[in-house]
Amino acid sequence: ASLSGEVGGIRMESPVMLAAGILGTTGASLRRAALAGAGAVVTKSVGVAPREGHRGPTVVQVEGGLLNAMGLPNPSYRNFQEEIDIGRGGGAPVVASIFGAGAEEFVEVATGLDADGFELNLSCPHAERLGAEIGCEACNVEAITRAVKEEVNVPVWVKLTPNVADVVGLGLAAERGGADGVVAINTLRAMAIDVESGMPILGNRFGGLSGPAIKPVAVRCVYDLASALEIPVIGVGGIASWEDAAEMMMAGARGVQVGTALGMVEGYGVFRSIAAGLSAYLDRKGIGMEELVGLARRAR
Numbered sequence: 001a002s003l004s005g006e007v008g009g010i011r012m013e014s015p016v017m018l019a020a021g022i023l024g025t026t027g028a029s030l031r032r033a034a035l036a037g038a039g040a041v042v043t044k045s046v047g048v049a050p051r052e053g054h055r056g057p058t059v060v061q062v063e064g065g066l067l068n069a070m071g072l073p074n075p076s077y078r079n080f081q082e083e084i085d086i087g088r089g090g091g092a093p094v095v096a097s098i099f100g101a102g103a104e105e106f107v108e109v110a111t112g113l114d115a116d117g118f119e120l121n122l123s124c125p126h127a128e129r130l131g132a133e134i135g136c137e138a139c140n141v142e143a144i145t146r147a148v149k150e151e152v153n154v155p156v157w158v159k160l161t162p163n164v165a166d167v168v169g170l171g172l173a174a175e176r177g178g179a180d181g182v183v184a185i186n187t188l189r190a191m192a193i194d195v196e197s198g199m200p201i202l203g204n205r206f207g208g209l210s211g212p213a214i215k216p217v218a219v220r221c222v223y224d225l226a227s228a229l230e231i232p233v234i235g236v237g238g239i240a241s242w243e244d245a246a247e248m249m250m251a252g253a254r255g256v257q258v259g260t261a262l263g264m265v266e267g268y269g270v271f272r273s274i275a276a277g278l279s280a281y282l283d284r285k286g287i288g289m290e291e292l293v294g295l296a297r298r299a300r
């Protein structure tokens with residue numbers, strides 16, 4: 001079955017994308033993911049000013065995934081256009097993940113970059129000095145989305161945090177603001193402690209959990225969002241196999257993003273193996289992608 005189509009306003013050959021953060025720092029790794037079959041690639045989040053990020057350790061493997069507190073390290077949008085352009089050499093759309101302390105910063109970054117789409121990171125779980133908790137308030141989500149939409153001519157997605165009681169409220173706010181899609185979920189608030197020293201392991205003490213452990217949380221968020229929203233939902237969180245991708249799409253995801261799995265098992269081959277598995281599954285069931293998306297919401 002064909003996997004090509006439009007996802008959140010962006011035409012892609014496959015609905016299996018590179019998630020923000022992992023391998024999105026350089027043009028070379030974005031390009032490589034695209035050449036490996038990613039339908040679109042999302043960059044590491046960039047903001048108005050260069051940031052070093054938190055002191056280490058910044059990533060640690062835990063049961064069921066990875067715990068990170070990178071701390072938004074990035075060279076600022078002023079030093080990032082070249083990476084996007086190199087990434088585009090891979091032939092897939094490049095979506096720039098961007099963050100800011102408020103609507104003005106988001107607009108400055110978005111208008112300062114030429115990308116095929118923007119993913120507004122309203123969900124970094126541990127950027128305390130930036131006031132990045134902004135993404136937990138529906139009114140901020142709506143205002144920032146609207147402000148960026150007014151200034152750019154490419155699709156705008158909003159990446160949501162799962163660290164709230166009401167993720168659907170945030171999704172509805174993004175939709176009111178004019179988003180072309182929502183992406184769920186960013187990492188779950190978490191921490192790990194070393195029992196010999198009694199010290200939190202990450203340099204920042206706290207971090208965000210990604211990988212297989214959060215997949216059921218992501219599936220639930222996607223299901224709830226897809227049930228409430230008109231705009232497309234993109235699923236991310238613990239996807240490593242075609243079965244994971246199919247499950248996320250049955251919950252209502254129009255596309256999926258893969259992050260942690262790239263570092264844990266298969267590497268870049270994961271894009272083609274998920275796409276091949278999905279295609280074979282659709283053929284075996286005699287259905288198309290449009291039937292797969294939201295299947296579990298229609299099943300009784």
Ligand code: RRO
Nearest residue numbers: 045069070071072124187208
């Ligand atoms: O850089 C990070 O620490 C980070 C970001 Br911006 C994010 O959105 N999600 C995450 O788990 N880590």
